[in-house]
Amino acid sequence: IFRFLYSDEVQIGPETVMTTLYTAKKYAVPALEAHCVDFLTKHLRADNAFMLLTQARLFDEPQLASLCLDTIDKSTMDAISAEGFTDIDIDTLCAVLERDTLSIRESRLFGAVVRWAEAECQRQQLPVTFGNKQEVLGRA
Template identity: 30%
Template sequence: MENAFETLYCAEKYGIPSLFNHCSQFIVCRLDSNNCLISLEKALRFGADSVIKGCLEFIDANCKAVLDTPEFIAVRHEILEKILQRNTLAVDENTVYKAVERWAANACAEAGIDSSAENRRQVLGKALYLVRFPLLTDGEIANGPLKSGLLLKEEFCAIYEYLYKHGADKPHIPFPATPRVHLLSDHPVRHARQRPSTFFYLPRRR
């Protein structure tokens, strides 16, 4: 793959479109869960649109395997956002959330700062608001982002009200709530949600 990208770079530099297209097709046909993120980063650098498209579609179809790789937690913030923006990831949102937590913890470690909830939120920045927290079950929210502190209490309450209130009482929330629908499936990737009989205890932030 490294030789293919070197050739791709030369083809772009010297204006040989047929070779550029051939290299692009070669790379896309050899994508796997271990090399697709590195390939995406290089394709963005070279402006290889067909490789970018191929990488993103591979991630869509093989999202859980890609998110579980060690390469995922090391991707640049730009690539994290590109993945989280996808409407076609074939994975449940709790898996996405857990991967984002791992990415944030690694980003804190790389920056030499404590992996506190505040610092994880800071390194995530706008990417935090690309996680579709409303698609998580109540138990997943309570035992995941609420417990870890990644979600603020007021954000949790806003999500709760958004899900269980109707009409004019429904508040605006900063998180997407539309289910992701994989292109190869007719069904949205989400959890069934039931109205809980009791409110969750909101843990004290430390």
């Protein structure tokens, strides 16, 4: 961040972009925030759309979140097959499930939601049972 403040140069990579975005927001450096969001937008793909959507929601970046949702809409099967899908939080899952623009059959989406519920049970250290899956899905 200091290099950017003094020289207006920035080196952002996949490993540093989220911490850089966090720091830029924390210290109110909008130009650096814009560089980070631009980097994320350029590197947005179906296989990382859910991870980036979670981060966009966390960092209050509605434009990036909208682009992520558009990517998920267009390539839903690829997006839900990605490793990051089962790591999303319940609010992000609900936001996606509320959409009527997903390009996937309901049966496949249901299977993905069950996978997410199983992962959530494990995160909460609950036995993976029907009842617990129902419980972690809650309002979804």
